Amino acid sequence: MPLDNLPTLTETVKIHNLRANKTLGQHFLLDMNVTDKIARLASPLDGVSVAEVGPGPGGLTRALLQNGANVLAIEMDERFLAPLDDIARESGRLRVIHGNALKVDIETELKGEIKIVANLPYNVGTKMLINWLTADPMFWSQAVLMFQKEVAQRVVASPGDGSYGRLAILSQSVCNARLAFEIPASAFSPPPKVDSAVVVLEPLPEAQRFPDLKLLGEVTMAAFGQRRKMLRKSLKSIAKKYGVEAEPWCEACEIDPQRRPETLTVQEFQQLAQHIS
Secondary structure (H helix, E strand, C coil): CCCCCCCCHHHHHHHCCCCCCHHHCCCEECCHHHHHHHHHHCCCCCCCEEEEECCCCCHHHHHHHHCCCEEEEEECCHHHHHHHHHHHHHHCCEEEEECCHHHCCHHHHCCCCEEEEEECCCCCHHHHHHHHHCCCCCCCCEEEEEEEHHHHHHHHCCCCCCCCCHHHHHHHCCEEEEEEEEECHHHEECCCCCCEEEEEEEECCHHHCCCCHHHHHHHHHHHHHCCCCCHHHHCHHHHHHCCCCHHHHHHHCCCCCCCCHHHCCHHHHHHHHHHHC
């Protein structure tokens, strides 16, 4: 649906005298070709409820609406409420909540199929992702999320990659995760110091999701907290907590306790967690 009566994004920023607040991790993405590309990753969107976190001046919001979505935009910075209200009046399919997205229960705010599409603030993106991964029940059918490139690589990493660790294991224990495309820092205003990337997450069938991400998180945190050490050393503290010994624990899972954590597959970490659950 066209939003022809609205000023352009660049004009909107000038009209409302908007400045990105770096302490909130804000960087404006004003290129509508890029925002439309992000929205199309979540297609089809006709009739779908989309939660967008940190919409700012509303570039991605417009793209989601133009692709048919019903959008709930959660914005903490009151400076962006006026331009978002302009979009809401023009579209009729945008609702804005002024508040902290970490405290908003998206599941109760939306009905029907729910997707999450967002250019996440750099300073809270990882925390939000963990919250959505551990939601019980998992209320969303797809998430299309922009992170700083380093975080995106950590979500999709494989064993042996330098980025492989806790975030990859948790994400891939409940979702299929892929890196869709990268966005250079120059596409933003003001440009951040790092590039960004968009990740697409699609929940696995319920029977294939690992059921205890909290315990899996404990095991991976212990292992990667000393990632240069062998498992028999790095798992010592978590093994003691659960009344087992690290070496027999690994051997019971058919894992060599002399291996280092970055060599283990997602399934092997799941075996370790399942053994002490």
